[in-house]
Amino acid sequence: MKTIYQFVALILISSIWSCKKDNNTTxxxxxxxxxxxxxxxxxxxxxxxxxxxxxxxxxxxxxxxxxxxxxxxxxxxxxxxxxxxxxxxxxxxxxxxxxxxxxxxxxxxxxxxxxxxxxxxxxxxxxxSSPGGWVIKQVYYTGASGSPTYSNDQFVELYNNSADTLYADGLCVGDIVGNPYISSSSKPSGFAGDTDFVYFQNIFMVPGDGTTYPVIPGASFLIARSAINHKSDATLGNPNSPVDLGQGIADMEVYWETAGRDTDNPDVPNMLVKHFGIATVIDWFPTVFGPSYAIFRHAGVDNLPLVAEPNSTSTRTYPQVPVDSLIDALDCVSNASVSNFKRLPSNVDAGFQFCTNSYTGEAIIRKIKTTINGRNVLQDSNNSSNDFQMISTPTPKGW
Ligand SMILES: [Ca+2]
Ligand SMILES: [Ca+2]
Structure with a gap:
């Protein structure tokens, strides 16, 4: 019996072995x-x-x-x-x-x-996740050259620097409190040195329900102080102006009704006014000597703390926005030698930009870092001295 068992076991083992061997090879x-x-x-x-x-x-x-x-x-x-x-x-x-x-x-x-x-x-x-996002592409603040002075054609152009469609809805844009150095009696901002917050003179917000204003990768969203063809508009424009900011170019305009001197192009939507620094000023009027701009999102934009400028006799107060909420910013002053008049902390913008003078028709534009499949990717190292350059004539939505 033992021999038979051994024989059967041998057959079983050998058949299992051969099966396994077949499996391994096939x-x-x-x-x-x-x-x-x-x-x-x-x-x-x-x-x-x-x-x-x-x-x-x-x-x-x-x-x-x-x-x-x-x-x-x-x-x-x-x-x-x-x-x-x-x-x-x-x-x-x-x-x-x-x-x-x-x-x-x-x-x-x-x-x-x-x-x-x-x-x-x-x-x-x-x-x-794709890197990049909204950046400030171009600002034109100096106003047209020639006489009479004309700055109603100022604009800020934002740009989708990412590879995904972005929505402009809810984006806030504004100019920062502080003098860009206009004369020897000018004083740097009392807020300078605050690395946690920035303080705005004016804040405007893009309306929409979250998906109203899609912007594809490599496209711009232009916010005009006033959306008209400034070059050709015989009533409101000025032939010295270098820009057409009419419908099809301006995506938004600022309309300040209170002072009674602004005009509303019904074909171009208006930014929501979240904070207007001085009610009697005719319109959004960033300084022609060099304003600083920032874009941000903040859920509590309607209830931002209002803060008086340190070491100032002014009783005016300014909305305070945490730097963590900032998406992009650009510091401009009046000339190359007044870096102490920077308004933005260096952790937001390590450098600054300037034009040769006010009312020169000059603008500031961001440099192109590279081009991918025809889409310009703009340089963004959070240092505007490196990332931007001055151009002699603004190019709304152009290069
Ligand atoms: Ca306007
Ligand atoms: Ca309008």
Missing amino acids: ITVDYTVEVSYPSSYKTQIAANTVVKLTNSFTGESKSVTTDDEGVANFTGLLPGTYQVSATKDLGTSEALELTGLEGEVYLSATVNNLSIQEAGSIQLALKG
């Missing part, structure tokens, strides 16, 4: 995963990306890094159902190279319950 498969970057990137080949396959039954996982073609080659997989994931963290320099923008980016892609029964391949498209 039922593992190879599989490739090709990983790509978003279409807004300079290249779509996502090299050096970690891809992980996890077998849903055994729980075992394998990780392979993609090669120079963005391909991860998996070998010896058991047929079955797999969870697939790829992750890629871009450091600042890598993000800059691929997107034109600084800032860390975290990309990932997953496919759930992928059935792998035979050799094959799959493509994974990485997605993630």
Whole structure:
């Protein structure tokens, strides 16, 4: 009996062995995963990306890094159902190279319950947060050259510097309290040195329900002091003005009804007035000697604390906005040698800009960092001395 048992056992073992041997040689498969970057990137080949396959039954996982073609080659997989994931963290320099923008980016892609029964391949498209966002692209504050003086054509142009559609709804824009140095009796802002807050002279907000004003990547949103063709409007304009800010160019205008001297273009929507510094001023009138601008979002914009300027005899008070709420800012003063008249803290804007004089028709425009698929990506290092340049004539929505 013992011999028979041994014989049967031998047969069983050998048949199991042969079966196992057959399985090993026939039922593992190879599989490739090709990983790509978003279409807004300079290249779509996502090299050096970690891809992980996890077998849903055994729980075992394998990780392979993609090669120079963005391909991860998996070998010896058991047929079955797999969870697939790829992750890629871009450091600042890598993000800059691929997107034109600084800032860390975290990309990932997953496919759930992928059935792998035979050799094959799959493509994974990485997605993630895109760097960049709203930036101030261009400001024109100096006013037209020639006589009489004319500054009704001032504007601020915002720009979608990201790879995603953004909505302008709820964006606040304003000019910061403080003298840009106009004469030897001028004094720097009493708020200078405050690195936690900025203080506004005027604040205006884009209306909308959150999706009313979409702006595609690489497009602008222009806010005019008054939305008319300043060059050709015989009644309200001035032939010396360098700009047409009529319908189709201006997306918004500021309309200040209270002083009774502003006009309302019914074809261009009006900004919501959140704070108007001096009610008797005819319109939003950033100083032609060099205003500082900031854009921000703040849920409590209607109830911002109002603060008097330190070391000032003025009783006027100004809305205080935390620097954490700022999206972008640009400090301008009257000339190159008065950096002590900067109004924005260096953690917001490490530099400043200036024009040669008031009423010169000059403007300040942000530099182009790179171009990706025809979309200009603008330089944004939070230092306006480097990021912007003066131009002799404004180019509303142009370059
Ligand atoms: Ca106006
Ligand atoms: Ca209007």
